Amino acid sequence: MxxxxxxxxxxxxxxxxxxxxxxxxxxxxxxxxxxxxxxxxxxxxxxxxxxxxxxxxxxxxxxxxxxxxxxxxxxxxxxxxxxxxxxxxxxxxxxxxxxxxxxxxxxxxxxxxxxxxxxxxxxxxxxxxxxxxxxxxxxxxxxxxxxHPTQAILDMFTIRRHKGEFTGLRVAIVGDILHSRVARSQILALNTLGVSEVRVIAPRTLLPVEARSLGVHIYHDMDEGIRDVDVVIMLRLQKERMQGAMLPSEHEYYRLFGLTEARLAAADSEAIVMHPGPINRGVEMASEVADGSRSVILQQVxxxxxxxxxxxxxxxxxxxxxxxxxxx
Amino acid sequence: MxxxxxxxxxxxxxxxxxxxxxxxxxxxxxxxxxxxxxxxxxxxxxxxxxxxxxxxxxxxxxxxxxxxxxxxxxxxxxxxxxxxxxxxxxxxxxxxxxxxxxxxxxxxxxxxxxxxxxxxxxxxxxxxxxxxxxxxxxxxxxxxxxxHPTQAILDMFTIRRHKGEFTGLRVAIVGDILHSRVARSQILALNTLGVSEVRVIAPRTLLPVEARSLGVHIYHDMDEGIRDVDVVIMLRLQKERMQGAMLPSEHEYYRLFGLTEARLAAADSEAIVMHPGPINRGVEMASEVADGSRSVILQQVxxxxxxxxxxxxxxxxxxxxxxxxxxx
Amino acid sequence: MxxxxxxxxxxxxxxxxxxxxxxxxxxxxxxxxxxxxxxxxxxxxxxxxxxxxxxxxxxxxxxxxxxxxxxxxxxxxxxxxxxxxxxxxxxxxxxxxxxxxxxxxxxxxxxxxxxxxxxxxxxxxxxxxxxxxxxxxxxxxxxxxxxHPTQAILDMFTIRRHKGEFTGLRVAIVGDILHSRVARSQILALNTLGVSEVRVIAPRTLLPVEARSLGVHIYHDMDEGIRDVDVVIMLRLQKERMQGAMLPSEHEYYRLFGLTEARLAAADSEAIVMHPGPINRGVEMASEVADGSRSVILQQVxxxxxxxxxxxxxxxxxxxxxxxxxxx
CATH class of the missing domain: 3.40.50.1370 (Aspartate/ornithine carbamoyltransferase)
Incomplete structure (x- = not known):
């Protein structure tokens, strides 16, 4: 096509x-x-x-x-x-x-x-x-x-409002890249607008095989991938994907990839946290992070x-x- | 009442x-x-x-x-x-x-x-x-x-836009007259506006008994009824009417009453084709006719x-x- | 709370x-x-x-x-x-x-x-x-x-339009006080606006225990309660309340508490009849009353x-x- x-x-x-x-x-x-x-x-x-x-x-x-x-x-x-x-x-x-x-x-x-x-x-x-x-x-x-290109643009708008410019930024996208209609649009937009580094943090089972060709750095370890980033974009976990053994459990997912205050401390001290909504609290991120001072989730809306x-x-x-x- | x-x-x-x-x-x-x-x-x-x-x-x-x-x-x-x-x-x-x-x-x-x-x-x-x-x-x-009187009026409007006047026109209404809420309104409107001839083309099972009293010429043969008409109004075939043995099959209906390019050739060379929508392609008419140069179906909308x-x-x-x- | x-x-x-x-x-x-x-x-x-x-x-x-x-x-x-x-x-x-x-x-x-x-x-x-x-x-x-406070206010508006002032009025509220979200709002509003008497007419099973504390006069007999009132507010009977033996039957309810022309005759000769709608005709009131000259039900709307x-x-x-x- x-x-x-x-x-x-x-x-x-x-x-x-x-x-x-x-x-x-x-x-x-x-x-x-x-x-x-x-x-x-x-x-x-x-x-x-x-x-x-x-x-x-x-x-x-x-x-x-x-x-x-x-x-x-x-x-x-x-x-x-x-x-x-x-x-x-x-x-x-x-x-x-x-x-x-x-x-x-x-x-x-x-x-x-x-x-x-x-x-x-x-x-x-x-x-x-x-x-x-x-x-x-x-x-x-x-x-x-x-x-889902308007979602990608509103993410870019949110980043620009908070960071001023795209050049020099490190952005991490975390979660179910495989099934996300947003992630691919985001990666394209970020690279086109000239950020210095796009990282993708995901379990192996939720990463598409062509991921490497998209111009991103791939991480399977959350603590490593989030280090020093300026922007953390969390993806929504579609619960229906849990079936088929792609994921062990929500609890296990949260343990490995959930965004907590402790994990966020490894990012840049001015890092912002984004999510397309609706949030699964306690799965993709802790409530303290969703409602915390770094969160710009409602501004995205x-x-x-x-x-x-x-x-x-x-x-x-x-x-x-x-x-x-x-x-x- | x-x-x-x-x-x-x-x-x-x-x-x-x-x-x-x-x-x-x-x-x-x-x-x-x-x-x-x-x-x-x-x-x-x-x-x-x-x-x-x-x-x-x-x-x-x-x-x-x-x-x-x-x-x-x-x-x-x-x-x-x-x-x-x-x-x-x-x-x-x-x-x-x-x-x-x-x-x-x-x-x-x-x-x-x-x-x-x-x-x-x-x-x-x-x-x-x-x-x-x-x-x-x-x-x-x-x-x-x-x-369904606004449908009848929009049909009249479409005819007047294309033919200028109603006097002198021959109009054929084809299909399930019996169950149509549009056909009766159309016949009344056409006769009131003074067309010279309203024809009704339908299988005997889909013609109401009072049809003859409506001031129309009745045909059971499509090729005969369509000859020299200026306007062909196709009715929609309600598929649920197929039950009860009123109609043999969609295929048989199309063979006998479906509007094809070949059949349309018998009408006036400037004849227009109308249908209230949505069309059952291959049942009431061929796709070539529905999308052809004589069709004014989307203008009706x-x-x-x-x-x-x-x-x-x-x-x-x-x-x-x-x-x-x-x-x- | x-x-x-x-x-x-x-x-x-x-x-x-x-x-x-x-x-x-x-x-x-x-x-x-x-x-x-x-x-x-x-x-x-x-x-x-x-x-x-x-x-x-x-x-x-x-x-x-x-x-x-x-x-x-x-x-x-x-x-x-x-x-x-x-x-x-x-x-x-x-x-x-x-x-x-x-x-x-x-x-x-x-x-x-x-x-x-x-x-x-x-x-x-x-x-x-x-x-x-x-x-x-x-x-x-x-x-x-x-x-349901806007309903209570529109009831007050209707009363004021018809009676001019609240002082001096006797108002009866009839029916399922227990399950009504309107009745409590109405009683508060009527007392605040200074009517002289608020009556509640209801079977014992449809009266909340705290009713006496609301500043109302309680009646279990319809003919007695309606006497000389200026305003009759009928409540809607939720049919699903009939289960659980709170009420004997619709027919029995109508016999005891239904508003008929005969019963209405005991009220003031200028009394108005109100109902939040939709009416259960023949349960809460007779059709003659609902559509009669005392009814202001459609004006409420x-x-x-x-x-x-x-x-x-x-x-x-x-x-x-x-x-x-x-x-x-």
Whole structure:
């Protein structure tokens, strides 16, 4: 399946869909971060709205349930003054690829401007973007194990807010790399933005075989991997992965890889702790760490709205421009 | 049950509910089409909103699930700047007619301005309209096998956009006339608007006994019925009707009544193909036809929003006027 | 558990949460009623909106399903021009109190301004208010058997609209006092607002042991208790309470405590009849009474929107002021 940059960028290199970090250069990632910076203030105003996308229709096209992610996109759309349509599509109604396309064509015919797609199958958002009509943007809100690019961007935004610059940073990503749709996006973004070192800390059973090719340093020992890092990104442990003997037990996982105050002491004294949520307290990390002074986990949630506003408004801008070029 | 025009028209012949095509004259149907024409452009603008119904509350009162129809009314309401309330009422909570009235009275007490009603029982929208408070409008969004009048109007709108006038046209309606809530509405509308010939093409088992009284020409042979028509309206085959031996098999149905490129060649060379969606490809028609140059199926979806905006705004206008007359 | 006034009032006695009638003085209750009076007209306008809460986000956080109550808060929020987020939280996803706090923290991080909380457990809204961030308001929309204060206020509003003043009134509350989350709120409000007599009419099995301490007169005979009252407030009989032998049968209940035209004749000739809905006709009262000239049941529903607009806007006002004081 082609996932080249040409699908998400138009002829002049502008973002028309947002599917993956793959193929986006530092300038484009920085533009998204800078745009989000402008929106971060909107959420803190008394009137939390800007009229940028008034009259636009953003459809949340969720093929798997995720109230949390859907809510952040709904709020982002509403703060841009767009109308937001929530469509939960059961797997049964779209068992044939043909039917998915018919659903898409119908929504396009209703003049929906943007689809925010969540799907259990890797590549689903790419498939929809490839078949979307001109003028319609697609955002990947998580496709299988593949990518969750707005989560990766909000992580970058959080790091930049706290650390100022990416150069010189050491960042550790800890946990279930194998099943994470976030980890791959994060590694790509961190390397593109120029951090000096990305470390991956995971048990052997939760590390994909291609890990070494991603430009990371691999650790299987938590205490060793966390030493002197500036940023610790904890991944969520999907409890359903425990079956199949990939992991001995939650207790054992916590003993080996759980982030405690004691372990965190080995990191840089100014290190920040991140997690995409929801946290399994006592599994991925101790409550003291989750609620402690180093934790920026709730700021990630706040910044997530600003980042999604940035991505939606940039794409709507590109698509509007495209529409006018087509007319002119 | 009385379904006379007096229920949906006020004393001066203005539309106060929209329940059925039955009893509406050509002037009124043309007024709806002309109003929809004005809204068709709104969906194509950058800002897809007009402030006509700002502060009004439109409640989607759906007793059976239909995401597709609900979404079109939700979008129509939002483009008119109304607030839209989605209420899915399970059959269980309204097993008694009395309870349905209590539900209605409660929503009226909350000052809901309009109910868009979808119900599995024929006459449900009429029942609600008959008991609605003055100033509250009711739109029938499909009641059992009886009527689905906004669908019929959007079909008329699509025909007029492509053919300019109704006089002189030959129109064929193909398929399960017996169980269709759309077919009866379409036949009434086509005859009222003055087409020269309405044909019905169907197997004997899917034709209601009263068909002959509707002012149509009946065909049981597809190739014969389609000859020289200007418009082909395909009906959706409800797969659950296959049981009970009304139909031999999907394959057999397609062989006898499926619309193929070869069959379409017998129609007028400028003939258009319509379908209310969702299409069963390879049952009602070939994919080449559904996606071909004669198909206007996706335009029907687009026009559906404009038509629903027209009906909502006309009724809100009548009800506002009524309210002021009552005060004055 | 402390439920003192300090939780719902700020340092200057302004309402920052609305959790219970307990601890609110007559001035504050009157201020809510007066504010609601101003909004009662908004629902009757052609444009039913005021821009008071534009850009604010009100989240309906419903841990148990209640379409009716949720809809009134949704409409109240929308008429104030707020964005309303509906979140149905299943019990399973919040089995641990810790997780509830994480959910709360996440929504706060998304800059939600107000939580409208419905929960089966008494004290849930207090728990959330106690942990809410500064600037975030909480409204109790029903917690277990404990309180449902906006319902009590809308009852007071209805009484004042019809009777003008509270002093001199005799009010009877009839039915399942034991399991009602409304009755306790009503008794507190009526006594605070200075009615001359609150009567409670109930079978012994449906009366809480502490009833006598609430400042009411207790009757077990309906004909005796209703004599000369100005207001009859009927409570809803939860049918699931019938099990466990608390009640003989619906029929027997109706015979002893059901409100009929004949019984109502013993009340004051201008007495009004109230019920929180939905009514069990033929159990709590006869249909003739529910739909009769003394019934103000549907007006309660209308006034419910105005009262919720009042409570939301007062709290948002307090929280805005708080925010500015913190900055200044």
């Amino acid at each position: 082609s996932r080249g940059p040409s699908l998400q960028l138009n002829g002049t290199g502008r973002l028309r869909h947002f599917l993956t970090i793959d193929g986006l250069n530092r300038e484009l990632l920085t533009e998204i971060l800078d745009t989000a910076e402008g929106f971060a203030g909107v959420s803190e105003r008394t009137v939390k709205k800007v009229p940028l996308c008034r009259g636009k229709i953003v459809a949340n096209l969720f093929f798997e349930n995720s109230t949390r992610t859907r809510t952040t996109f709904e709020l982002a759309g509403k703060r841009l003054s767009a109308d937001v349509l929530n469509l939960n599509i059961t797997a049964s109604s779209t068992s044939k690829g043909e039917t998915l396309l018919d659903t898409l064509r119908n929504l396009e015919a209703m003049h929906v401007d943007m689809f925010v797609v969540r799907h259990a199958v890797s590549g689903a958002a790419h498939f929809i973007a490839r078949h979307a009509a001109p003028g319609v943007g697609v955002i990947n809100a998580g496709d299988g194990r593949h990518a 706040s910044y997530g709205i600003a980042v999604r506003m940035a991505v939606i408004s940039i794409i709507i801008g590109t698509q509007n421009q495209q529409g006018q070029d087509n007319k002119g | 009385s379904r006379g025009p007096s229920l949906q028209l006020n004393g001066t012949g203005r539309l106060r509910h929209f329940l059925t095509i039955d009893g509406l004259n050509r002037e009124l149907l043309t007024e709806i089409l002309d109003t929809a024409e004005g809204f068709a452009g709104v969906s194509e603008r950058t800002v897809k909103k007009v402030p006509l119904c700002r502060g009004k509350i439109v409640a989607n009162l759906f007793f059976e699930n239909s995401t597709r129809t609900r979404t079109t009314f939700e979008l129509a309401g939002k483009r008119l700047s109304a607030d839209v309330l989605n209420l899915n009422i399970t059959a269980s909570s309204t097993s008694k007619g009395e309870t349905l009235l209590d539900t209605l009275r409660n929503l009226e007490a909350m000052h809901v301005d309009m109910f868009v009603v979808r119900h599995a029982v024929s006459g449900a929208a009429h029942f609600i309209a008959r008991h609605a408070a003055p100033g509250v409008g009711v739109i029938n969004a499909g009641d059992g096998r009886h009527a 687009s026009y559906g929003i404009a038509v629903r905006m027209a009906v909502i705004s006309i009724i809100i206008g009548t009800q506002n006027q009524q309210g002021q007359d009552n005060k004055g | 402390s439920r003192g006034p300090s939780l719902q009032l700020n340092g200057t006695g302004r309402l920052r949460h609305f959790l219970t009638i307990d601890g609110l003085n007559r001035e504050l209750l009157t201020e809510i009623l007066d504010t609601a009076e101003g909004f009662a007209g908004v629902s009757e306008r052609t444009v039913k909106k005021v821009p008071l809460c534009r850009g604010k986000i009100v989240a309906n956080l419903f841990f148990e399903n209640s379409t009716r109550t949720r809809t009134t808060f949704e409409l109240a929020g929308k008429r104030l021009s707020a964005d309303v987020l509906n979140l149905n939280i299943t019990a399973s996803s919040t089995s641990k109190g810790e997780t509830l706090l994480d959910t709360l923290r996440n929504l706060e991080a998304m800059h939600v301004d107000m939580f409208v909380v419905r929960h089966a457990v008494s004290g849930a809204a207090h728990f959330i208010a106690r942990h809410a961030a500064p600037g975030v308001g909480v409204i109790n929309a029903g917690d277990g058997r404990h309180a 209308s006034y419910g929107i105005a009262v919720r607009m009042a409570v939301i806007s007062i709290i948002i006002g307090t929280q805005n002021q708080q925010g500015q004081d913190n900055k200044g």
